[in-house]
Amino acid sequence: MPQSIEFGLDTFGDVTRGPDGELLSHARVLRNVVEQGVAADRLGLDFFGIGEHHRAEFAVSSPEVVLAAIAARTERIHLGSAVTVLSSDDPVRVFQRFAELDGLSNGRAEIILGRGSFTESFPLFGYDLSQYQELFEEKLALFAALITQEPVTWSGRLRPALTEQLVYPPVEHGRLRTWVGVGGSPESVVRAAHYGLPLVLAIIGGSPARFAPLAELYRKALAQFGKDPQPVAIHSPGHIADTDEQALDELWPNYRTIMDSIGRERGWGPIxxxxxxxxxxxxxxxxxxxxxxxxxKMAGAIRAIGAARFDLKFSNGTLPHELMMRSIELYATKVVPRVRELLEDDAG
Structure with a gap:
């Protein structure tokens, strides 16, 4: 078990309902996400992550823009994507944008790279879905070279080559903290280990204990590749209220809305x-x-995975902003101290 556990929050900027029950504008949701990030900093949390999407249910298509707005109003919290869909972006431009965020935030930027569970960005930006796997593998290789901040010589099949290319602006202090987000495939876990990058396990269904073998595989692969040990984080959805009944009653209709919307596209039955x-x-x-x-429950998941960070995805469908703000407050002031207490009891 890691000596120090970090606690963060993730949001996809879900389009939510206002007090009148009507959906808010995407612009209003963006402003609310900034307020949520500011609250997370004020309450002493370690990380605030924003996901990238390109569809009606979510307001954020460029996480780094919203993160920059949060950076200007915060002091200490680390700010990152959750995730950046690297497959349908250019690694050089992604690195530049997050290097700028790092400079603006005085070294607080992070990035979580992933393939994404939605595919709207591929036709939107002119990428072929038949190359889904190859795009990510090739672009991750280039991004891993970029974060060294040495001149990059690289060639691939799907992007023009680089020769002794320096990329600006540089990260001011050290390297850009770069994670790889995975949904549960052993190949993805081994790929992250190959580059010596920290791992985020997106556990969005079933028991976290099912993912413990993947965390162990990752650690073994790091050793076999001769890489230094790296942290493993958990990303999972949730909502907190004063009682169990209240939390479930608040969450259910909003969670059902987003799950059924996605389910209709993917052939799932209603939740x-x-x-x-x-x-x-x-x-x-x-x-x-x-x-x-x-x-x-969080303490149990952290134990099972040996996680160094837990990021709670606190936005869930149309769940209203006011309820999310209360959830953030309870997470920071009640849940996190209690999890630390439970884990300290284990160590003692």
Missing amino acids: TREHFADEAGPHGALYAGSPETVAQ
């Missing part, structure tokens, strides 16, 4: 309240309930 309750139960991936319930 049931029973399935929702199972995921919110002791062995599911949904961290919804009172502070004590969520803390106990």
Whole structure:
């Protein structure tokens, strides 16, 4: 178990409902996301991550723009993507944007690179979905070279080559902290280890214990590749209220909205309240309930994975901003201290 555990928050900038029950504008949601990030900093959390999407249900298509707005109003919290869809972007431009964020935030920028679970960005930016795997592998190789901040000589099949190319602006102090986000495939885990990059496990369904073998595979692969040990983080959804019943009642209709919307596209049946309750139960991936319930479940997941960070995805469908702000407050003031206490009891 890592000596020091970090606690963060993630959001996709889900389009939410206002007090009148109507959906807010994307612009209003963006402003609310900034307020959420500012609150996370004020409450002493370690990380605030924003995901990239290109569809109606989510307001954020360029996380680094919103993160820059948060950086201007915060002091200490680290700010990053969750995730950046590297496959449909250019690694050089991605590095430049996050290097600028790092400069603006005085060294607080991070990036989580991934392939993304949605595919809208591929046709939008002119990429062929048949090259889904190859695009990510090639671009991750280039990004891994860029973060060394040495002159880059690189060639691939899908992007023009670089020869002794320096990229500006440089990161001011050290390297840009770069993670790889994965959804559960062994190949993705080994790929992250190959480059010696920290790993984020997106655990969005089922028991976190199912992912423990992947975390172990990652650590073994790091050693086999001769890389230094790296942290493993957990990303999972959740919502916190004063009681279990309140948290589930607040979350359910909003969670159902987004899950059914996605499910219609992917051929899933409508989500049931029973399935929702199972995921919110002791062995599911949904961290919804009172502070004590969520803390106990988080501590169990951190133990199972040997995680160094836990990022709670606090935005869930149309869940209103005011309820998310209360969830953030409870997470920072009640859940995080309790998880630290539980883990300290283990160590003692």
